[in-house]
Amino acid sequence: xxxxxxxxxxxxxxxxxxxxxxxxxxxxxxxxxxxxxxxxxxxxxxxxxxxxxxxxxxxxxxxxxxxxxxxxxxxxxxxxxxxxxxxxxxxxxxxxxxxxxxxxxxxxxxxxxxxxxxxxxxxxxxxxxxxxxxxxxxxxxxxxxxxxxxxxxxxxxxxxxxxxxxxxxxxxxxxxxxxxxxxxxxxxxxxxxxxxxxxxxxxxxxxxxxxxxxxxxxxxxxxxxxxxxxxxxxxxxxxxxxxxxxxxxxxxxxxxxxxxxxxxxxxxxxxxxxxxxxxxxxxxxxxxxxxxxxxxxxxxxxxxxxxxxxxx
Amino acid sequence: xxxxxxxxxxxxxxxxxxxxxxxxxxxxxxxxxxxxxxxxxxxxxxxxxxxxxxxxxxxxxxxxxxxxxxxxxxxxxxxxxxxxxxxxxxxxxxxxxxxxxxxxxxxxxxxxxxxxxxxxxxxxxxxxxxxxxxxxxxxxxxxxxxxxxxxxxxxxxxxxxxxxxxxxxxxxxxxxxxxxxxxxxxxxxxxxxxxxxxxxxxxxxxxxxxxxxxxxxxxxxxxxxxxxxxxxxxxxxxxxxxxxxxxxxxxxxxxxxxxxxxxxxxxxxxxxxxxxxxxxxxxxxxxxxxxxxxxxxxxxxxxxxxxxxxxxxxxxxxxxxxxxxxxxxxxxxxxxxxxxxxxxxxxxxxxxxxxxxxxxxxxxxxxxxxxxxxxxxxxxxxxxxxxxxxxxxxxxxxxxxxxxxxxxxxxxxxxxxxxxxxxxxxxxxxxxxxxxxxxxxxxxxxxxxxxxxxxxxxxxxxxxxxxxxxxxxxxxxxxxxxxxxxxxxxxxxxxxxxxxxxxxxxxxxxxxxxxxxxxxxxxxxxxxxxxxxxxxxxxxxxxxxxxxxxxxxxxxxxxxxxxxxxxxxxxxxxxxxxxxxxxxxxxxxxxxxxxxxxxxxxxxxxxxxxxxxxxxxxxxxxxxxxxxxxxxxxxxxxxxxxxxxxxxxxxxxxxxxxxxx
Numbered sequence: 014x015x016x017x018x019x020x021x022x023x024x025x026x027x028x029x030x031x032x033x034x035x036x037x038x039x040x041x042x043x044x045x046x047x048x049x050x051x052x053x054x055x056x057x058x059x060x061x062x063x064x065x066x067x068x069x070x071x072x073x074x075x076x077x078x079x080x081x082x083x084x085x086x087x088x089x090x091x092x093x094x095x096x097x098x099x100x101x102x103x104x105x106x107x108x109x110x111x112x113x114x115x116x117x118x119x120x121x122x123x124x125x126x127x128x129x130x131x132x133x134x135x136x137x138x139x140x141x142x143x144x145x146x147x148x149x150x151x152x153x154x155x156x157x158x159x160x161x162x163x164x165x166x167x168x169x170x171x172x173x174x175x176x177x178x179x180x181x182x183x184x185x186x187x188x189x190x191x192x193x194x195x196x197x198x199x200x201x202x203x204x205x206x207x208x209x210x211x212x213x214x215x216x217x218x219x220x221x222x223x224x225x226x227x228x229x230x231x232x233x234x235x236x237x238x239x240x241x242x243x244x245x246x247x248x249x250x251x252x253x254x255x256x257x258x259x260x261x262x263x264x265x266x267x268x269x270x271x272x273x274x275x276x277x278x279x280x281x282x283x284x285x286x287x288x289x290x291x292x293x294x295x296x297x298x299x300x301x302x303x304x305x306x307x308x309x310x311x312x313x314x315x316x317x318x319x320x321x322x323x324x325x
Numbered sequence: 326x327x328x329x330x331x332x333x334x335x336x337x338x339x340x341x342x343x344x345x346x347x348x349x350x351x352x353x354x355x356x357x358x359x360x361x362x363x364x365x366x367x368x369x370x371x372x373x374x375x376x377x378x379x380x381x382x383x384x385x386x387x388x389x390x391x392x393x394x395x396x397x398x399x400x401x402x403x404x405x406x407x408x409x410x411x412x413x414x415x416x417x418x419x420x421x422x423x424x425x426x427x428x429x430x431x432x433x434x435x436x437x438x439x440x441x442x443x444x445x446x447x448x449x450x451x452x453x454x455x456x457x458x459x460x461x462x463x464x465x466x467x468x469x470x471x472x473x474x475x476x477x478x479x480x481x482x483x484x485x486x487x488x489x490x491x492x493x494x495x496x497x498x499x500x501x502x503x504x505x506x507x508x509x510x511x512x513x514x515x516x517x518x519x520x521x522x523x524x525x526x527x528x529x530x531x532x533x534x535x536x537x538x539x540x541x542x543x544x545x546x547x548x549x550x551x552x553x554x555x556x557x558x559x560x561x562x563x564x565x566x567x568x569x570x571x572x573x574x575x576x577x578x579x580x581x582x583x584x585x586x587x588x589x590x591x592x593x594x595x596x597x598x599x600x601x602x603x604x605x606x607x608x609x610x611x612x613x614x615x616x617x618x619x620x621x622x623x624x625x626x627x628x629x630x631x632x633x634x635x636x637x638x639x640x641x642x643x644x645x646x647x648x649x650x651x652x653x654x655x656x657x658x659x660x661x662x663x664x665x666x667x668x669x670x671x672x673x674x675x676x677x678x679x680x681x682x683x684x685x686x687x688x689x690x691x692x693x694x695x696x697x698x699x700x701x702x703x704x705x706x707x708x709x710x711x712x713x714x715x716x717x718x719x720x721x722x723x724x725x726x727x728x729x730x731x732x733x734x735x736x737x738x739x740x741x742x743x744x745x746x747x748x749x750x751x752x753x754x755x756x757x758x759x760x761x762x763x764x765x766x767x768x769x770x771x772x773x774x775x776x777x778x779x780x781x782x783x784x785x786x787x788x789x790x791x792x793x794x795x796x797x798x799x800x801x802x803x804x805x806x807x808x809x810x811x812x813x814x815x816x817x818x819x820x821x822x823x824x825x826x827x828x829x830x831x832x833x834x835x836x837x838x839x840x841x842x843x844x845x846x847x848x849x850x851x852x853x854x855x856x857x858x859x860x861x862x863x864x865x866x867x868x869x870x871x872x873x874x875x876x877x878x879x880x881x882x883x884x885x886x887x888x889x890x891x892x893x894x895x896x897x898x899x900x901x902x903x904x905x906x907x908x909x910x911x912x913x914x915x916x917x918x919x920x921x922x923x924x925x926x927x928x929x930x931x932x933x934x935x936x937x938x939x940x941x942x943x944x945x946x947x948x949x950x951x952x953x954x955x956x957x958x959x960x961x962x963x964x965x966x967x968x969x970x971x972x973x974x975x976x977x978x979x980x981x982x983x984x985x986x
Contacts, residue, residue, distance in 0.1 A: 192933035
């Protein structure tokens, strides 16, 4: 009995694809999911909104950078979070082929900078100014880096020019690169439990700035010239003598989406959420133990007016 | 006397020259104004990386067989794998539905948790006895109680697909290489590469060819898990006693009958060992597979650790261990199962278990319509120890960090940094020469040439400095793993109770995904080489212990008696008789320890190292096929060089002991 049941189920699945082929296709729109909570939340919100508008939605787990190969061929359809700071290069390469299109900003700003826990302000008065940080570099030293302070940077693949920044600003710090962001925040958690000195790369929106009390270091403000032209900035002989740029988080999609599901494409372009809302959602999931589904459902219920507008 | 001494002179001289060159390579370069000594000239670097990436792009985008493209072919293969996978997955987790996405209507639910436990329990009873049925059933019950059921079933679905494919594929390749010498010779280097090239290196091309989602993960798992099956099949068929061949010939078997009716059945117990290996390796891949879309327990581990929920990570990790234990015992039981007498009687009497299982499946399906708890394990009844783990780590961190720090600084200053400087300073031309000399000395000019060429390849790819960091990290870790592991193994062999405890500990360490302890290690020891080393040692400890125990246990008791009779103390017995006789086994263990250490180095790139593992990982995150494959090959070459050299050493020591001609 089970066998015939399975057979009929398989048959039905095979036929359903063809049966609904209308102007707005009933084929599932494939949204990619990655392994950080914020992205899961963003994608889930988009998925729920599309589902509400009657589209068929499927979530596919894919690697952040490798997914572009799938977006180019139409294996995957929508990626909800491409960070200006880490994904720009891959995104530009993909959109240049014409098979991937930029669907605009998500409304969230990516912030990435050196960050310290609040208890360091006692040991190092004058923070968050970067000069004050430099004056007490010794506080951040470890046996491996002494007499220099230890700054824990992100994985080398994130770029960020921290080695260059330390050089250009003549800071007494040594840059140590973590391999993944799990390792990065594991060190933060460990140091925070012991109230031990630490200064490291933190980015937002992320749960860490909401869980741990602390601040971003204030460097001389970023400008494109500062990165490209050595003469600009306080060190006349070096570029990167300033803080890191902040930038939008983009949405991208396979170019065929607009033809196949024009209404959905419009909704994706309309998607917009603020850093604060996202920070709250991420904190609900990662710190308060809510499931992504519940947190998203709660947000959708509370913000109906805003997301209804995306599909109009 | 001189004959005894000469080998030492060779090794001493080699070490002295290497040390001197390593120490003074920099002044040497300045004095001769020859920068090529310390750095391989950019102009001579092989442009292989670009070629491989271009070849890959061509394969994916334009390669064609006329009627269909290469991509169509690989996508067709994915469809072939996906169909059974979907079926199993629907059966175990998702249930059967018609329609797509949220328009889907459920036709039939998945198997209930009770039904799955009944099935595995019945299988275990069929394979062995009640005890095993209880053990396996308890393992699966654990998954339900700790709230891991759904993820565990996703993982089980991929294991259920990748294991038969890996086993059947391995069997076919093994039979071919048993039949045709040339095939075996062509296949052997391929197998070496499949086992030594880190999985990360070929994930990207697999994604390009097989598309996104679980199928790519399955393909990667099969590639990783198949080689032992091939090797074991060949060996199993070769070791079938000649009498059996004769019987086959006398009864007039055709070639096909000889293979399938005579050789394969006789070799079945050994073949099942291969299947067991495929299962264990597939479970090893769970985490990596989840990085490219396999989902399941691996994804839970990754996700939990990204939000630093160590407790949840440990629980999902232990769920993988529990599943490994259940499947391992089950497959081992099948390997040694004795066929009982055929029971005669009606259908029900002949198949009591089949009937019971069907009754449970149908029963829980029907009852599940009214009592959902019978269909899906109720969330409310799950247990979690998550808080305990997080609390334990915090407590250790707050109270013992300074102690750990002191230990770490000691190791760094007195062991790791000097070794790093030594390897880091070796100029690449001397590295090529030295490895050639070592290979020649131990295994003749062929081995020497192989070592030299492989080393040159690494240097010519511009990866010399990273390769040296790899050798240093791996060397230090193997040293420490041996220092800890060999005594443990000796202890396990001499004391049965200790043996049981050590065995359980080692099994857990090997099946627990390394990711689970990687993050707590970082919390306690910070990002750096020391953390990486600890993770590698934990993972690579197992073979050192196992082979040491095996070596001691398999010593001819007559030898030990002889020692006792001639009045050896316990100490003398160990040092003068047992250890020298176990030397070949210890070397095999060393070989395996090196292999595991190298495979783990790629994982430690996730902590932050600057070795070839990092190179492979960077290539993965940038989706750069060429870079990944070149770095992967470099790791494989280091592994192959180490393997050949240690094997040659083992052969020499066997000859010396007169164990084998």
